Amino acid sequence: DAGVTQSPTHLIKTRGQQVTLRCSPISGHKSVSWYQQVLGQGPQFIFQYYEKEERGRGNFPDRFSARQFPNYSSELNVNALLLGDSALYLCASSLVSGQGGYNEQFFGPGTRLTVL
């Protein structure tokens, strides 16, 4: 079975531009989460979507938005890019939203975003 896939692999943008990152979860997984990982730090939670609804949001500005489609794939949008948005953006999928106990998250390889 294919794991979590993300596209594109790498992306270079300039300040002020907008970017859209894409994620396809493992088949059968209904929950998708997004994380930002700055060099040298652990991943930081941005959003969780389950059944096409936002179920959780981390401490990120409104420039960050996301959505989940009927096939459970997801897009992360970032507007008005700043230099500090340069990071590895990770997508993780899981079977459910995490309610009721342990629910392993499977991470994709990430999209490396560079803002110049």
Add this chain to the structure above:
Amino acid sequence: LAKTTQPISMDSYEGQEVNITCSHNNIATNDYITWYQQFPSQGPRFIIQGYKTKVTNEVASLFIPADRKSSTLSLPRVSLSDTAVYYCLVGTLVGGGADGLTFGKGTHLIIQP
């Protein structure tokens, strides 16, 4: 969420057993302890999870003392390919849930020949 403290880096050699300890003094009754592994330019990968005592799988062992204020990830007979960053996570919904997973800076483990 309970805060975790783990060494920033560790070195070892091929064939050795490596133990990485994580402190979580404020762990709550319902919290589980989970360890993830991350290679450069890849997403984190689940290694092992436990609540108390000892848990073992094909990759690692996790030792949790009775007071649960710390835990130790044990990697038997490491190889060069075990060079990675290891994250200790503590939380109720270790699958993430609506609050997501909380990662610290992790421990950068370097294995030498």
